[in-house]
Amino acid sequence: MTTQKTPVKASTARRAGPRFPIVGIGASAGGLEAFTQLLSHLPADTGMGFVLVQHLAPAHPSALVHLLSATTPMPVHEARHRQRVLPNHIYVITPNTCLRIARGVLVLETRDATPGVARTIDIFLESLARDRQERAIGIVLSGNASDGTIGLEAIKAQGGITLAQDDSAAFRSMPHSAVAAGCVDLVLAPKEIAEELARIASHPYVAHERPVATPPVSESAKTPADPSETQDLGAIYVLVRKHSDVDFSLYKSVTIERRISRRMALHGMTQTADYARLLRGNVPELERLTADMLIGVTRFFRDPEVFEALKQTVFPALFASGRKDPLRIWVPACSTGQEAYSLAMAVTEFSEQAGGTARALQIFATDLSASRIDTARAGLYPEGLAQEVGSERLRRFFVEEEGGYRIRKDLRGQIVFARHNLLSDPPFARMNLISCRNVLIYLEPTIQKPLLTTLHYALKPEGFLLLGTSESMGAAAELFQTLDKKRKIYTKKTSVGSRLVLPAITQRRLASGPPAQRPPPGRTRHPGSMPNARPIGSRSSALRRLAC
Template sequence: MDDGVKVEPDHVYVIPPNTSIELQDGSLRLVQREPGLHLPIDIFFRSLAQVQGSRAIGVVLSGNASDGSLGVRAIKAECGITFAQDEATARFGGMPRSAIATGAIDYVLTPAEIGKELGRLARHRFLVAATPGVAESETLPDDDGHLKRILTMVQLATKVDFSQYKRTTIQRRVGRRMMVLRLETLADYANYLQRTPAELGELYKDMLISVTSFFRDPETFDALLQQLKPAVEERLLRHEPIRLWVPGCATGEEVYSLAIRVHEFMLDQQCSLRIQIFGTDISEPALDRARQGLYGASIADDVSEQRLRRFFNKVDGGYQISKMIRECCVFARHDLTRDPPFSRLDVVSCRNVLIYLDAKAQRKVLPTFHYALNPTGLLMLGGAESTASASDLFALVDRVHHIYARKAVPTRLVLDLSTGTQQIDSPAATRGEGPAVTDLHKRLDRVIQARYSPDAVVVNSELQIIQFKGHTAPYLDPTPGEANLNLLRMVKESLVVPVRRAVQKASEGEAVIRDSGALVEIDGKQEEVGIEVSPIVLGGAQRYYLIVFTRTTREPYHHATDLPKAKGSGGEESGATDVLLSQRQLSEAREYLRTVREEYEANAEELRAANEEARSANEELQSTNEELGTTKEELQSANEELTTVNEELHNRNREL
């Protein structure tokens, strides 16, 4: 075959010696053979998975060695379908056997049976709908909530909440299982799950499959280590280990790659420093394999011969990580969206994990990383990931390799990261009749009836009033103009500072906060109004506050002539009381000004961060424009080449 030939049906393509092929934009491109172990099927299968995604199908037939075993894992990770020839019918069973051993093979059949199954799959609605240009929502239409029902069954069986995954990811995983089982609709699959509990385990395994390999993007490791130099020097001075965490580590290739590269870095720097690397995942089978450190011979395609000799031991059928490297790596089960994180880390390497999570889960996970890192810690993400939802927590230090530095700001960590409880998000939501609203009202009524007969309001974490209790008119003074339910805009001016102060203290814990409040004029009387704030947590991260107003009546006076006449010691006592009152009011005014200044500074900092993000986005846009310009030039060059080829063909036709 020639380089760049278009793929057509009913054709068999044979590659020239000492070459491999990759699929690129519907064409087969020849790739010169690299030194070392030659694995052309792995190379082609990986490109097929990358280009075709869930439409990729890989078939491993008779052959020696283990070529294809890495490729079928890549295809399955992209929700494609994989076949292996039954060893009983294979002249050489090495390749089918190695592929089956990966656990990534869907069908083990004879060649004739494989042909029939391929014909059936080609007509399956999921594969047909997964063609380019078809919206993801049309791939598996779900008007009756069957997908939610499926996820609920999986969660009950595995204790893992996959509703936090992106819907498109879930659809591809479920659709893949439907193709394997010859089921056409989500309703059919949901019913099958109820009848066949073992399928819950198969779907669970499919949901956890991720493609990984040794030394992905090796230049990224080099960039990370350059950024890590100051931390290494600091650890050397303190005689402390360097600590790294790889969440979503799957079968451990990323963990061991980091361990090897950090070890090499230490040797280059001529320093001795203990290394601790934590690899976590929610898949126990993947973690078991990672702990063993056993990998097939096909890893030679990703690991250099020098590293294989230095950091691996040759075993039957493949390689095992050396004891020296295994001893600095710890593997443990950890649910990134629920479990507490590690701490005092220098690096978190979370590449290509966030892409599977929805925006809500990402907003919870990124503060977890911020909490886990040292003040000078680094976060490394995948090429399609960013910290956009947590720009206040991380600063970009290497745009090319997606490396971020931890900012020295407080962490918004919420240890209870469950997302199963419905919650109120805005005052408007309270007008509905959802279960969370009803639950909130009932709970508030119980608290009030048990402890108070008060005048009170309920506010959310943004201090928006969502419910009134009792007679609150004496304490609230709505401003003219557009309606605004913000408590600080509605409460009387003298109560602004004590209310703000009490809510701030209540937000720091679960205790009830009491504040002496201030003097408020109510119906012509100066009354001492106290504030009591009770935090209410109704599941999830949202908090509510019950704010109760209490008052004590003082003697009325409106003008200086109405002040009580002092006689003897009584007058002195009255004067002292007025002085104390003035001092307290002055102190409250100063505290209010300090609070306003702090808020102004915080807003200014947020504005600076937003400007940095905008500047960063502008630079990325300029970079994209440059890439588009380069692509345009390449297309023009390709058009010129095609024109030349057409002219040559035309000349040959005339000669013939």
Template sequence: MIPSSLAKSKIKSIEKSGTQRSFTIVAIGASAGGLEAITLFLQHLPSDTGMAYIFVQHLSRDHKSMLVALLSKTTEMKVQEVEEMEKMEPNNVYVIPYDKEIEVTDGHIKLIPRPKGKPMNLSVDVLFSSLAETHKENVIGIILSGNGSDGTRGLKQIKLAGGLTFAQDESAKSGSMPQSAISEGVVDFVLSPKEMAEEILLISKHTLSKRTSKKEMPEDQIENSSPDLRTILQLLQMKKKVDFSHYKMNTIKRRILRRMLIHKITKIKLYSDLIMKENAELDMLYKDLLINVTDFFRDTEAFMLLKKTVLPRLLKSKASGDTLRIWVAACATGEEVYSIAMSLIELQYRKASNVPFQIFASDLSAEAIREARKGEYSPHQLKNVSPKRIARFFIKIKDKYRVSQALRDVCIFAQHNILSDPPFSRMDFISCRNFLIYLETAAQKKAMATFHYALNEGGCLMLGKSETIGTSAQLFFPLNKTYKLYSRKNYAGSNRMPDLIPLLSNRAANEKDLPANALQKKTIVPASNSLSATFDAVLLSKYIPASVIINYDMEILQFRGPTSKYLIQASGKASFNILKMANVEITFELRNAIHHAIKSKQTVYKKRIEVNRNSVTDTFQIVNLEVSPLESEKDEPLLMVVFTGREIELDAYMMKGKISNSALKDRRIKKLEEELASARYDMGSITHDQETVNEELQSANEEVVSSNEELQSLNPDFAVALPCKT
């Protein structure tokens, strides 16, 4: 909050908790093309938003910047370099000097002289991350035009802290900086500089952006006992299968308030109503709640200690033929998993160790697990990985790097809830960093008991730098308090698997307290003997078109209407597979339509299919197919297939259209050529899908291995629970 003199060269971003500044800081980062963008932004921004603006741009150390003079012409706000001011005030613009670098020390931004010839460090990331750590939700991060990926990680930190994030749209002259953040999914608003200014003005007028007291915290605006908060948590539990009531409620409320601010909603009741109507918003809140920040070799010193002492000791302790087993809990997108794997492979090579190892990695987020399994990372994400390691463990794929097969093969990824799913067992080392800080005390204790159960005797646990074992000192003793390394204690009574925090087993228990409108889509109209119901039944039986409901395995689940013209049960083994029952002349088009409906999730039509040509009666059938995805409350995706057709007399058809036999042949040839082209296209598509299926099979195999591990952890408890026969 208070920048010191140039001699001290510090900007204090914040005072201690309880005395925060009550205004928002807008942090703006840019590189090439950034001057034009910041100029447009300030030109359209009123001078009385009540916010402070701090701007950092990648500039050459050897050319004196004229930023202050240039920006002063575009706004009525005072523009100054940060080292000239005594404290940060609202309605002011602050510029980081071109000849300074930014570092962070004890939560404060520090300006240090930048040596000649040295490129600027990731100053945008440093600025954003520091402000996020100290100002929490009172930060708005903006990335304007620029090259590279500086700012992406910082925006993620701002979003994690409850702040809002912006990135410039296609109007950016150099789009790689904003595009990097957009592709990472950490941007709330993608706008032009002019539109950003308009949005910032709206946010500044929102009640959630204003606090009347320095001691007032935003989350205080939502009571823990609020029925609307309870409704939101129940919806998350019911639809996402995660009980967030065990998480720190202030964190949950900050995420909710962030979403409310994005939608310009002032009351939690209105947001509760929105989330009940819009599944997409529930998805966005869920994603916000699970947002995570991770890096390769995060906390370098901790990894050095791990590689020098802990891992060698564990490898040495394994008997011949044993496997070193590691669990990385809350693994996010896999960076830490692969970091540990690289360290172990290097240790094996240097010490000629032949001890095999397996890393089990889990996370609550299915999306994060998919990214981890893919194992593809941008150069920015690999900034902590040495060129030597990149050359050894990664393969360049376009603009990204993919982990090598050797690295991928030793890592198994699975979606897993530490609090409610059976734990892995017989582990030698567990890493769970920066997850416990989000849990309430009781849930933390449960997680620690789970880790104790999962570890072998003498096994090690590694936590995040802000975490401790808390009230679980009877389970672990510290190996290194600085880097949060612990060893498992033998503790009487701790060998049973800890009780899991259950999800509500009966769905009704989840739904009983929800407002009626949250469940309106599930309303079932009771059967009735009324005249209307009878009328509907007769109409359906007489006039409904031939149709069936099928699943994605092509199995028919229900028949409606006169389907015998199109479907028939063949002799031999009974089957309800629609392709086996269908008239052979429509099988090709039917298969094609179903394939495309599954792939596109859209209705697919196939019209004027000629079948059942009868040389005796000189007639044929024209069949139309319609395949539509069917919305269902069941988890299983379904399709509705509708058949319509009519019989045509060939002579009348030819006379009406004045079509000759040769023209009919030509049309038939053209039809066959179209079918051949379509078949070739489908073969290419099927080949691509086969590659995708192979990847999914690998993922499924990892899930099976993970489930097997969980089941093995349950076996000892079942053995204890079973009564002895006498």
């Protein structure tokens, strides 16, 4: 069903190509009022497409299209399978359906009848994150439970922008869950959300233009054409390094500068120099930028076939008869802990199924972000995780609490979480398995081999290394033997000598500032020791209610 209206003259028609921004808006109880307030204040020519995902009774027709058409001059459509999303149009989910988007086209499926917490908002927002990346905008309005939290996390991880309704929500559980998870950029009333969307729509970061923080490149010289832009970016790198002890010049510049552009968009800035001035002495914004740069894309049992491969090929070797020493696993860049907990569950399941002698398990999970380590250590996750872990694991390894599910104490007791810089701190040693998934893809190629050399050093003879499915050994292929090429499982070659290489100590430094300082001799830690957790910064409210 589509409400016919006079076509809107879009002042932003230049963004009508395949990469224009798309806004996913989720709501449940109290959602109609929030939708109405938002759309009634939203300009009709933002150049964005809008998809509304409301929790609807599966057996009753929805009047949303008719009701919302009275609040906006934009055409309002009932979402249809294989319907292409157009700018300045609104699409509304239909009852008893699950909605996704791929290449700008809506995909409808009959909703799973399995009882449990609805995840229709998460499902759409996760697909939107994959489809639009930095041009995905996610909004969670009034509603009960926690649907939408995982979806907003996915959007923010891809460089998109996230918003949630403030305490004006008739039902606050859904927006509160997202804010508590640390994945919301702006917490506003629906009217203010509309105003923010109108402002963001014209910003170069979400418009169909080059991200503002990336220096223009001369096609002939392949060098930055604006030295002042490069200098301002260098100043930002130095400010962040002094604040966090992390040298982000070792990370891929395109990825990091997209994150800088994202923060600039949230502040309405288009000049890198202005943002560099904002950062000076601004601890809350430095903390938020650092958190953005430390990309944390994770979930329970991510790539399930990888865990099945571990049970088939790696765990049998680790549980071979006669082994009495503790099984040691290291998960660097663990983010909020899902990977570490997934490995603990998988090892427990295998050990019980094998029926052999139990082997003590020690998992060391580390990350640069102190706030993410705190989340991981607490082990409390939103209700939507039920779809990730399954009902049996949920019953076995979790305890239901207000606000979600917490990992059982005995499983948490097998994991030690700590803040650790993989590129400059001494590694943990004598590891049987290291799961370092989706870290290499964010690092400059010159850093990857020294890092893999460090991981080779950290493993026991014939230990195992697990990388992300998009990663490879590259120049470090002589250090590891491929065990499973598809799932990126490797074994340590014992014929190659191990040596400790800390990539950040020997790699390039920014010309615009002093080199990162090595830890003083008194603070040097021995490989395998547990570093002390150090806070990166403090949380506080800031300009325009930037939440994180």
